[in-house]
Amino acid sequence: MASNLCSTHSVASNVYEFVEEHGRTYHKYKQGKYVLPNDTEEQNRLDLQHHMALKVLDGKLHLAPIPNTVENTLDVATGTGIWAIEFAEQYPSTSVTGSDLSPIQPKFLPANCLFEIDDAGDEWVYSKKFDYIHIRFVMTCFPNPKAVIEQAYKTCAPGGYLEMMDGVFPLRCHDDSLEGTVLDAWAKSCHEAGTKMGRPWNNTPNYKGWMEEVGFEDVNERIFEVPTNPWPRERKAKELGMWFNADLQEALGASRALFIKALEWPPDKVDAFLQEVKDDLMKREIRAYMPIHVLYGRKPLR
Numbered sequence: 001m002a003s004n005l006c007s008t009h010s011v012a013s014n015v016y017e018f019v020e021e022h023g024r025t026y027h028k029y030k031q032g033k034y035v036l037p038n039d040t041e042e043q044n045r046l047d048l049q050h051h052m053a054l055k056v057l058d059g060k061l062h063l064a065p066i067p068n069t070v071e072n073t074l075d076v077a078t079g080t081g082i083w084a085i086e087f088a089e090q091y092p093s094t095s096v097t098g099s100d101l102s103p104i105q106p107k108f109l110p111a112n113c114l115f116e117i118d119d120a121g122d123e124w125v126y127s128k129k130f131d132y133i134h135i136r137f138v139m140t141c142f143p144n145p146k147a148v149i150e151q152a153y154k155t156c157a158p159g160g161y162l163e164m165m166d167g168v169f170p171l172r173c174h175d176d177s178l179e180g181t182v183l184d185a186w187a188k189s190c191h192e193a194g195t196k197m198g199r200p201w202n203n204t205p206n207y208k209g210w211m212e213e214v215g216f217e218d219v220n221e222r223i224f225e226v227p228t229n230p231w232p233r234e235r236k237a238k239e240l241g242m243w244f245n246a247d248l249q250e251a252l253g254a255s256r257a258l259f260i261k262a263l264e265w266p267p268d269k270v271d272a273f274l275q276e277v278k279d280d281l282m283k284r285e286i287r288a289y290m291p292i293h294v295l296y297g298r299k300p301l302r
């Protein structure tokens with residue numbers, strides 16, 4: 001663990017450096033562990049995705065029934081830290097720690113928020129227990145997500161909560177309008193590339209069972225459908241579709257290196273393919289969506 005506060009490990013000198021590949025930058029600490037970039041384009045995408053997540057939850061930062069006086073909060077794989085910062089502002093009584101492989105969080109922070117560079121796949125060595133642990137949009141991250149949930153259980157205070165929010169790939173559709181499209185091929189290929197790299201993108205439906213197996217109780221799960229563009233009629237779904245479409249447009253560029261590295265496609269083939277996916281993303285006759293699961297469970301008091 002490399003931390004900007006107290007830690008039992010020393011800060012590796014390369015933690016604050018980035019690696020450049022295929023025109024994008026990537027984390028240098030534990031280089032190669034995470035497949036998506038960490039540059040400004042990607043940071044903007046993560047912030048945009050945060051607003052989509054808020055829209056899914058009708059403006060709420062969480063669903064777990066945590067008290068207003070919640071003390072210690074951990075945001076695992078925090079990204080730009082946007083959720084952690086807003087949570088710290090909303091709950092002044094809490095002390096929020098956000099951790100990530102990439103040092104892409106802002107420097108000027110609320111006094112009750114700090115960030116550290118850490119690999120959540122390693123053993124967690126926090127000196128305190130957390131009353132609330134939040135993990136969001138990590139479907140591309142971990143070779144063994146259940147082990148991360150286990151660490152969260154170990155690190156959670158008795159009576160505390162773990163909350164997770166995540167999507168699932170490939171995309172879904174209630175009719176046959178996604179079938180045979182380039183958009184469908186893209187989502188399936190992303191999942192295939194993730195699988196080749198030991199991180200299949202379809203683990204989220206297993207989270208509930210894993211949370212229960214490691215010991216969380218009263219695990220509550222809700223599944224939302226996020227449309228790939230504003231194809232639905234209903235207002236909230238239409239708005240969600242606009243947010244997710246913008247997110248996906250950015251995600252296409254972030255996925256480019258996956259096709260080159262994991263699937264070994266020539267770069268010009270990838271570029272032509274991604275252009276076709278971009279066109280498909282705008283077609284309202286393709287009524288696709290991604291399920292987003294939101295779950296929370298409590299660590300027993302005993």
Ligand SMILES: C[S@@+](CC[C@H](N)C(=O)[O-])C[C@H]1O[C@@H](n2cnc3c(N)ncnc32)[C@H](O)[C@@H]1O
Nearest residue numbers: 034077078079100101102119120121136137141
């Ligand atoms: C899609 S982003 C989600 C960011 C944030 N949770 C959010 O919802 O805005 C995934 C994040 O996980 C981080 N990550 C990937 N693997 C990790 C690991 N092993 N340990 C810690 N962070 C990791 C990445 O650096 C990236 O910032």
